[in-house]
Amino acid sequence: MKPALSVVIATRDRMDEITRCLRAVRTAARAARVQVEVIVVDDGSRDGTAGRLREIAREWGARLPLRPVRLPQSRGPAGARNAGVAAARAPWVVFTDSDCRPAPGWLAAYAKAIARHPEAILLEGPVRPEGAAHADVYSHVVANVRGGQGLTSNLAVRADTFRRLGGLDERFNHPHCREDTDFYFTVLEQEATVPFVPAAAVFHPVKRGKPGLFLRESRYCLHEPLLFCRHPRLYLTRLKWIDGWAIPAYHLGFHAAALWGILVLAGAVPAAKASAIGIPALAAASLAATLYALLRRRRASAGEVVLLTAESLVAPFLRLWWTAVGAGRVTGILLTGKLFVSGGSAGGASRTRGHRPR
Numbered sequence: 001m002k003p004a005l006s007v008v009i010a011t012r013d014r015m016d017e018i019t020r021c022l023r024a025v026r027t028a029a030r031a032a033r034v035q036v037e038v039i040v041v042d043d044g045s046r047d048g049t050a051g052r053l054r055e056i057a058r059e060w061g062a063r064l065p066l067r068p069v070r071l072p073q074s075r076g077p078a079g080a081r082n083a084g085v086a087a088a089r090a091p092w093v094v095f096t097d098s099d100c101r102p103a104p105g106w107l108a109a110y111a112k113a114i115a116r117h118p119e120a121i122l123l124e125g126p127v128r129p130e131g132a133a134h135a136d137v138y139s140h141v142v143a144n145v146r147g148g149q150g151l152t153s154n155l156a157v158r159a160d161t162f163r164r165l166g167g168l169d170e171r172f173n174h175p176h177c178r179e180d181t182d183f184y185f186t187v188l189e190q191e192a193t194v195p196f197v198p199a200a201a202v203f204h205p206v207k208r209g210k211p212g213l214f215l216r217e218s219r220y221c222l223h224e225p226l227l228f229c230r231h232p233r234l235y236l237t238r239l240k241w242i243d244g245w246a247i248p249a250y251h252l253g254f255h256a257a258a259l260w261g262i263l264v265l266a267g268a269v270p271a272a273k274a275s276a277i278g279i280p281a282l283a284a285a286s287l288a289a290t291l292y293a294l295l296r297r298r299r300a301s302a303g304e305v306v307l308l309t310a311e312s313l314v315a316p317f318l319r320l321w322w323t324a325v326g327a328g329r330v331t332g333i334l335l336t337g338k339l340f341v342s343g344g345s346a347g348g349a350s351r352t353r354g355h356r357p358r
Contacts, residue, residue: 002089003036003065004036005034005036005094005107005111006094007025007096008088008095009038009084009097010077010084011040011041011043011080011098012045012074014047014098017098018052018098019052019056020101021096022038024100024102026060027104028102028104028108030064032111037066037088039066039069039084040067040098041081041084042068043074043077043079044074071083075170076173077179078167078173079173081095081167085167092110092156092159093162094156096154097202099207101203101205103199103202106202107200109125109200110125110197120192120193121192122157122161122192122194123155124155124156124196125197125202126144127154127202127203127204128145128202129142129143130204131205131206135297136298137300137304139207139298141206147194150181150183150184151180152168152179153202153204154202156200165190168182169183171223172223172226174219174223176220178227182231185234185235186231214294214311214312215318218322221326222329225246225326226329230339230340242293246319246326250289250290250292251290251319253287253289254313256282257280258317260282261275287313294308
């Protein structure tokens, strides 16, 4: 029997986490009252994930098919999910992450929403952080409690629409690097509505990070110019200007102070008393705003605040650097005329602006 839902999960070197995830997926599939298949794409793991998936597939048997797809070399999250959709047989694909724990009613809620919204091409459910009460300043927290983000941690999409739009753009080839935001914006540009399904919840664990997190995350800005050039209106209106853009608003004081200082050194601006006061004042205001934004809902020790202060003085300029590098890459893409052609390979389609939902 052809399945009604294909669950697609991409994983890499997460043998224990994918085992826990599949345990929850199995519970949700049993409660769904529709035929479900599960496809796990092993994106070049080296930790025994492939063997574990074969064991689980044998354990599950034919009643709930688990189909591992092994990629010999990593294609990144976007490429792995595209490979999963290429193997899917159901008319609807449901995504989650390999470290997530879907709620027992997850798939049942999506099945009911699909029947309730026959015109929909995309549905999203809440991503609830698990362990958020213990999050500190270096914790990695993923959340989409009210919808409107289109995270592939919890997303359902018509398989034919996904393939027709070219899938996830594999030029966004690093984790947390906007491939799902790009696809979500592409769907919104089809003049489609995206119903939010509150009962289709998954829980995403809060993970403890290490000092230097904000310096490492600066590299994510490499892909921001590509996202902006592909969807300028939605980038400016759907992402929060305070901290959702490549350059958060609270970093602008650092950049203004640096520019002011450069102009003073170049002799373009008089080295007056105003400069001596204004440059440090701008930098101090930006530092205070940055620390407030990062600490207002997180715990931090005194030592972590010191480390965070040091990172906050460097990160704005690293983010600016990586954004500039990304802008250079986009310039090359613009010259080839391939800005609106997807780098994905889901079913062999290429994505362009002119498509409409069927």
